[in-house]
Amino acid sequence: MKTLLAVSGLALGLAGAAVAEKLLINGAGATFPFPIYSKWFSEYNKLHADVQINYQSIGSGGGIKQITERTVDFGASDAPMTEDEMKKAPGVVHIPTVMGAVVIVYNLPAVTSLRLSPETLANIFLGKVQNWNDPAIVKENPGAKLPDSAIAVVHRSDGSGTTAVFTDYLAKVSPEWKSGPGAGKSVNWPVGLGGKGNEGVTGTVKQTEGGIGYVELAYANQNKLTMAELKNHDGKWVNASLDTVSAAAAKAEIPADYRVSITDAPGNEAYPISAFTYLLVYKDQPDAAKGNALVHFLWWAIHDGQKMAQALDYAPLPAPLVKKVEATLQSITVKGRAVLANRK
Amino acid sequence: MQTASEIVTAAREPERAPESAPARVNVPDRVWSGGLLLLGFAVLAVAAVIVAELVRIGGPAISHTGLIAFVRNSTWDVTRDVFGALPFIYGTLVTSAVALVLALPISVGLALFLTEMAPPSVRSIVSFPISLLAGIPSVVYGLWGLFVLVPLLRRPVEPLLAKTLGFLPLFRGPPIGLGYLAAGIVLAIMILPTITSIAIEVLQTVPGTLREAALALGATRWEAIRVSVVPYARAGIMGATMLGLGRALGETMAVTMVIGNSPTIRSSLFSPGYSLPAVIANEFAEASGDLHTGALAALALLLFAVTVLLNIAARLLVRMSRRGPTRVAA
Numbered sequence: 001m002k003t004l005l006a007v008s009g010l011a012l013g014l015a016g017a018a019v020a021e022k023l024l025i026n027g028a029g030a031t032f033p034f035p036i037y038s039k040w041f042s043e044y045n046k047l048h049a050d051v052q053i054n055y056q057s058i059g060s061g062g063g064i065k066q067i068t069e070r071t072v073d074f075g076a077s078d079a080p081m082t083e084d085e086m087k088k089a090p091g092v093v094h095i096p097t098v099m100g101a102v103v104i105v106y107n108l109p110a111v112t113s114l115r116l117s118p119e120t121l122a123n124i125f126l127g128k129v130q131n132w133n134d135p136a137i138v139k140e141n142p143g144a145k146l147p148d149s150a151i152a153v154v155h156r157s158d159g160s161g162t163t164a165v166f167t168d169y170l171a172k173v174s175p176e177w178k179s180g181p182g183a184g185k186s187v188n189w190p191v192g193l194g195g196k197g198n199e200g201v202t203g204t205v206k207q208t209e210g211g212i213g214y215v216e217l218a219y220a221n222q223n224k225l226t227m228a229e230l231k232n233h234d235g236k237w238v239n240a241s242l243d244t245v246s247a248a249a250a251k252a253e254i255p256a257d258y259r260v261s262i263t264d265a266p267g268n269e270a271y272p273i274s275a276f277t278y279l280l281v282y283k284d285q286p287d288a289a290k291g292n293a294l295v296h297f298l299w300w301a302i303h304d305g306q307k308m309a310q311a312l313d314y315a316p317l318p319a320p321l322v323k324k325v326e327a328t329l330q331s332i333t334v335k336g337r338a339v340l341a342n343r344k
Numbered sequence: 345m346q347t348a349s350e351i352v353t354a355a356r357e358p359e360r361a362p363e364s365a366p367a368r369v370n371v372p373d374r375v376w377s378g379g380l381l382l383l384g385f386a387v388l389a390v391a392a393v394i395v396a397e398l399v400r401i402g403g404p405a406i407s408h409t410g411l412i413a414f415v416r417n418s419t420w421d422v423t424r425d426v427f428g429a430l431p432f433i434y435g436t437l438v439t440s441a442v443a444l445v446l447a448l449p450i451s452v453g454l455a456l457f458l459t460e461m462a463p464p465s466v467r468s469i470v471s472f473p474i475s476l477l478a479g480i481p482s483v484v485y486g487l488w489g490l491f492v493l494v495p496l497l498r499r500p501v502e503p504l505l506a507k508t509l510g511f512l513p514l515f516r517g518p519p520i521g522l523g524y525l526a527a528g529i530v531l532a533i534m535i536l537p538t539i540t541s542i543a544i545e546v547l548q549t550v551p552g553t554l555r556e557a558a559l560a561l562g563a564t565r566w567e568a569i570r571v572s573v574v575p576y577a578r579a580g581i582m583g584a585t586m587l588g589l590g591r592a593l594g595e596t597m598a599v600t601m602v603i604g605n606s607p608t609i610r611s612s613l614f615s616p617g618y619s620l621p622a623v624i625a626n627e628f629a630e631a632s633g634d635l636h637t638g639a640l641a642a643l644a645l646l647l648f649a650v651t652v653l654l655n656i657a658a659r660l661l662v663r664m665s666r667r668g669p670t671r672v673a674a
Contacts (some may be wrong), residue, residue, distance in 0.1 A: 157605030159630030188421035194605025
């Protein structure tokens with residue numbers, strides 16, 4: 001018994017020593033990019049065995065809160081921080097990592113492709129267009145077998161970045177939406193049923209003939225849902241795909257701090273309901289070892305990491321944007337000293 | 345919250361607690377009872393801390409809206425900081441009521457059958473799946489509700505109800521499937537084992553002499569149950585019901601998956617609604633700003649208040665029914 005205890009004690013001691021050598025970086029935030037982030041963290045750990053990154057997907061709101069209180073080394077959010085939030089956390093920079101999109105899914109067995117203009121889409125979610133054979137929809141879909149049945153609108157019931165991006169788009173294209181429900185993570189929906197999470201919305205749409213709802217592109221791709229074609233800012237009909245989402249960031253005007261909505265972005269190819277997701281880090285890192293490792297990881301993420309995005313249904317950042325983010329990363333300092341200043 | 349054992353003892357001793365003899369006091373006894381007292385107060389202290397914290401977080405939202413307006417308004421618009429809790433209170437009460445109406449007759453009937461009529465072999469076969477029901481996680485109930493019950497309700501149950509009982513405002517409107525009725529049915533299944541198992545324990549405390557006396561007087565089996573067994577156990581069954589109700593009021597996951605999550609107040613059971621726990625669970629993780637978080641904390645406080653009020657009402661009911669025919673029967 002005694003020897004057993006001694007041996008296990010020794011083993012614990014060894015394990016403890018091994019752990020102590022590792023550098024542990026903690027992060028928390030958005031759930032949407034969690035699959036790609038966990039892939040990145042494990043791949044990066046294979047390359048740099050001494051760096052281990054922990055990530056808790058507690059939601060964007062929680063991520064912003066924790067980085068503001070400095071209880072984590074980095075935060076993550078789908079929506080950029082607001083002015084108020086920035087004031088509470090001076091020195092936070094946004095690093096766009098990948099892009100996602102919100103797609104419109106519907107359930108009409110006889111209709112294999114559906115086109116919706118911004119006005120019609122907003123009117124459906126406002127409850128003004130209530131029937132599938134409404135003249136507005138028929139005009140955009142000549143030849144489609146649109147049934148004479150009610151439209152069952154399905155939205156998210158939980159507060160989510162997906163809702164924030166979708167309502168931000170509706171508020172941009174419809175003044176009535178802007179003055180009505182407005183944009184936010186949870187809004188006062190004029191019509192419809194609430195489903196919890198992407199899976200709740202999908203489940204309800206799938207079960208309800210005549211249902212229409214919005215989910216993340218990655219989710220829709222993985223579950224092979226039928227998506228509607230939307231009209232973008234330039235008046236072109238586009239399907240949601242990783243290419244059209246990346247295209248939305250290519251021509252959009254992006255400020256130096258990246259805090260911008262790229263819904264309804266210009267460009268022939270641009271998918272109109274696209275968005276960045278961000279990592280949030282302090283511009284001056286307080287901890288030398290962690291700061292160093294974090295900045296190197298971010299550099300890797302916007303270069304090598306981007307190649308893993310497509311397989312997981314995230315759109316990679318377009319090349320010109322990567323150049324910009326490089327400059328931002330080079331400006332990050334660790335205890336006042338730039339880390340990546342000379343990196344090309 | 346009343347505990348199961350409390351209910352059972354209450355039923356077992358309908359008269360009054362036996363008078364305690366003046367015990368000899370010694371030191372270990374003192375320490376022991378002091379320690380227990382401390383533990384007892386710790387439970388109260390935890391409840392008090394929870395309330396205090398909810399008041400602290402929810403206070404700003406309540407003073408922003410005004411307490412009465414918060415409880416009475418029916419608009420919940422987070423982007424404009426308009427918070428009205430009425431649709432959630434309504435949804436919580438309606439779904440729980442539907443659950444009770446469905447579950448109570450079945451559970452009591454089941455408990456009576458198992459204690460009074462069923463042969464012992466049947467009893468063990470039937471009571472196993474009942475206790476199994478109690479162990480199923482609520483998210484599983486929710487999924488079952490969403491994928492099995494809701495399509496069934498959409499077709500054929502709700503159209504059929506509308507055709508036969510459509511003269512009542514409860515059964516009108518388009519058959520969506522998701523809504524108060526779906527949530528109520530799922531809750532009924534969830535509270536069924538709670539009520540049944542406690543009712544069984546209560547019924548088992550009914551002295552055999554009562555039954556025998558009734559039978560000896562020429563009562564049929566049904567009359568014996570009606571006249572002697574049920575009145576004796578009434579208080580305990582009431583307590584069991586309240587435990588079930590408590591579970592129904594606080595159930596979150598299963599309800600949010602099938603209730604439709606729409607903060608509206610409709611008379612029809614077919615319409616989608618919302619409940620207090622569901623909205624808290626849905627919006628808390630991504631609550632935007634202190635006011636929104638505060639409003640959700642205030643909802644939690646409201647849920648707490650509803651539960652406490654119903655528990656007080658239940659205690660009064662139990663006391664009243666204990667005064668009544670129980671005495672006569674016993």
